Amino acid sequence: GGGGVEVSDVLSDPATSSSNFILHGARKGAASSASAVFSVDFSMLLDRDCADADLAGDPGSDFELWRPPHRASRGCELGRQVDFLRRKPSARCLVGPKRLPATLERNCECREADYECDFCYERVGEGEAAARNATAGACSYSCGGEEHAVPADCLGTYLRSRGYRIIEGDTCQGGLEMGPRRFECPLQRASGSGGSYESG
Incomplete structure (x- = not known):
């Protein structure tokens, strides 16, 4: 009969990419106990599997790379850019049972x-920048003692901080280098059985 159906739930098998769905609801205008269940098959509308997921973004591919709007403006977060793979809205195809990567990271x-x-470094505020002879917002040495003291037990080389380090979990590569630099230990005079020698 007429009146239509008010859908309360759409069910599908989460383990597959099936084109079959079960609609559960109630007939409009009927008593509250009159529920309805329908099986819907979209395979006649989507008669081919989507193709070229590995070419997402190309005109011939059925897929595109998508980034949520709040991420699109910022680009990279913690040194990586994450794009989501999705079917183009204009592509009339079924994703199918083949598992596709949900995200692409670079x-x-x-x-x-x-x-x-x-x-031993901290950000310098606007008010103290001039007093510390530093740029506001830069990392400035804040521990006691000499900033670039050579380690007492220095052998071969040592790392000297420039005030910055990569944030934990950040995966950026190349580009701006602000991390510590490696220096050779200064020559040291040591005494031995045959007199003295220099080691570096």
Whole structure:
């Protein structure tokens, strides 16, 4: 009869990419106990499997790379850019049973936002920048003692902080380099059985 159906639930098998769905609802205008269940098959409308997921974004592919609007403006987060693979709205095809990667990730070049202040360094505020002879917002040495002291037990090389380190979990590669630099230990005079020698 007429009156239509008010759908309360759409069910499908989560383990498959089936074109079959079960609609559950109630007939409009009928008593509250009169429920209805329908089986709907979209395979006649979508008569082919989507193709070329590996070419997502190309004109011939049925897929596109999509980024949520709040991420699109910022681009990279923690050194990587994440794009989601989805079927183009205009593609009249079925994704099918083949498992596709949900996301595609690539590492970005490092930039200032990928760094934080290293141990014994802190951000300099506007008011104290001039007093510290530093730029506001930069990481400035805040521990006692000499900033670039050579380790007492230095052998071969040592790392000297520039005030910054990569944020934990950040995967950026290349680009801006603000991390510690490696230096050779200064020559040291040591005494031995045959007199003295220099080691570096």
